[in-house]
Amino acid sequence: MSGGFILVVDDEPAICDMICTSLEMAGYQTRKAANGQIALQMIFNEQPDLAILDWMMPMMSGIELTTRIKRDPLTAEIPIILLTARSVEEDKIRGLEAGADDYVVKPFSPRELTARVKAVLRRSGKGNEDSNLTAGTMVLSPDEQVCRIDNETVSMGPKELKLLEFFMRHPNRVFSRGQLLDRVWGGNVYIDERTVDVHIRRLRKAITMNDHERMIQTVRGSGYRFSCDI
Amino acid sequence: MSGGFILVVDDEPAICDMICTSLEMAGYQTRKAANGQIALQMIFNEQPDLAILDWMMPMMSGIELTTRIKRDPLTAEIPIILLTARSVEEDKIRGLEAGADDYVVKPFSPRELTARVKAVLRRSGKGNEDSNLTAGTMVLSPDEQVCRIDNETVSMGPKELKLLEFFMRHPNRVFSRGQLLDRVWGGNVYIDERTVDVHIRRLRKAITMNDHERMIQTVRGSGYRFSCDI
DNA sequence: CGCAGGTGTCACAAAAATGTCACAATACAA
DNA sequence: TTGTATTGTGACATTTTTGTGACACCTGCG
Structure with a gap:
């Protein structure tokens, strides 16, 4: 692929x-x-x-x-x-x-x-291998399309996985709902921005174990941010 | 932005x-x-x-x-x-x-x-680059929407962050309350100018550590000024 | 066709931010 | 020093933003 x-x-x-x-x-x-x-x-x-x-x-x-x-x-x-x-x-x-x-x-x-x-x-090392993304005890493997926390597979929808992958590729940076729609949903869509909130919610719910949901921080008035350190 | x-x-x-x-x-x-x-x-x-x-x-x-x-x-x-x-x-x-x-x-x-x-x-040094703004031991990162003093994250409201960012982009310069309303609040608003005072107060309170609040100086009869050196 | 999971939207609850006010403190001029 | 204008402060009501659960609509699949 x-x-x-x-x-x-x-x-x-x-x-x-x-x-x-x-x-x-x-x-x-x-x-x-x-x-x-x-x-x-x-x-x-x-x-x-x-x-x-x-x-x-x-x-x-x-x-x-x-x-x-x-x-x-x-x-x-x-x-x-x-x-x-x-x-x-x-x-x-x-x-x-x-x-x-x-x-x-x-x-x-x-x-x-x-x-x-x-x-x-x-x-540039970006060849074929999408090396695994890791943050603390959480590992996301784009190849396998899977996220693990403490070696336990975490179940989540594909959109949430994409969202998480995007966040992990750009940690500590705030993204507006519009930017996330652009970059995770794929641009040319006109979707209610609040939809992002819901998926954030689903993502958080999925990675609740060991307080990992705190990695997804909301920045009021701006958007969301992924912080590596919990 | x-x-x-x-x-x-x-x-x-x-x-x-x-x-x-x-x-x-x-x-x-x-x-x-x-x-x-x-x-x-x-x-x-x-x-x-x-x-x-x-x-x-x-x-x-x-x-x-x-x-x-x-x-x-x-x-x-x-x-x-x-x-x-x-x-x-x-x-x-x-x-x-x-x-x-x-x-x-x-x-x-x-x-x-x-x-x-x-x-x-x-x-003139005012370029596009949203590189981090720094003043002494204080660093503001517009990307991360975060301000740190001595590497400690400082918590403040979004308006205060915007205000601080604006000040750091224009140090040592006095701004009237009206000017601040124009540039930080975004112009076409009709808001009591004294509101600026309150946000200045909140900003000062947020950066109290190590006397950093003294960077926000009030110029009686004119407005406020941000001075890099404490 | 019916089913199951994934998605987007909505309505309402909860939380946080913001603007305004009243009063205290301070600076400045006479 | 006194009086006046300006600024500092804390509290509060309102507005704005976000969290959350439920629901309807797809879409692919057996």
Whole structure:
């Protein structure tokens, strides 16, 4: 399943499609974005494992996009590959300075791109293995889709598991109900924000053992936060 | 959230709107003013992090406005970007002489403007980065919505946290109750100004440890000020 | 088709935050 | 020093936000 989730950003649909197709043939999951604005939002909402950005784009250049992604601690860890039109040393340097992890010079062969992708993913340790998330005596295994506390399997619905996984990936940080809807529910939904409350409630109920529900803290007026230390 | 609070001053509503829209898309908070008179008042009252002024305006030109803003110590620190119609060297010089921090020649692309805004804000140290705010042994993390003194979490209400955050972003500067209502409460409210006193009181009470409450100083007849050094 | 679990929504209960007031304390000017 | 204006403080009613249980609606499955 999770060979890796990759966001491809290019203003030329043809190129975008070509890249996506070859990546999908290589076993990756992909998503397209036509410009920087959309890309920024998708990166935020969907937390891809890797982003491939074209250097030259209207509105927002790949390098500016890179800068923004790397500036936000919430997305800074996402590896980035830049596509440059020419092989200019200066571009490479500016790209790497902005925080890109690799760059590919256009035109390139699909095989070359997937090779780079594989390399970057391996390097950044985000490869296939979703290593287990742990907080104290609680362990969540995305692979097995299971959460254990003190080695006891905790039963909860899939949505609660997703929610918990998201929280464990971003501990100590407050998320508004809207952000959680975006990122756990998957964006383009219009759902009553109070629904989040209910799922928080269900999640808390599920992990009641040893007071673990106190890890899910509510921040009045702002949202919820996951705190590792109980 | 608080990517920065920007005042846009232009007598042409269309341009004003266009600028505001693109700034908002870039994550800034904006406010419009149609002429110099209004602008002057808003700058005074709301203490934006940056002001964008059109050069050519009826009543009061951008450069005159700049001069006035920079003359008043209460607003002198606010960075200013001027919009000039032509790329005339003389205009640039006059603008910078008056104290503007940057200038953009019309017509300009939204991207160019936001780039300048970003640059000016970064230069003046008021950037986007929600990095932690610190004053002595006190640290406020907007991400985590938490304030710590000597690594001890300080408990306070959300309004007090907002208030403290605002103060820490503008240290050593006096704010009237009205200004605080505008910026911390969010403007369009009609609330008794004395309410601010009560929240100041609550904030002080919250950070009493190690005399930190002395950082919030009252300036009789004017308002309150946050001083980094106790 | 009927069932079972998962989801979203609702109504009401509970809790926390907020704004206002009355009065005390303090600073400032005459 | 006295008087006046301004600010500090604690208490309280109101408003806002969140917790919680119940319920109806899907959706996949036997």
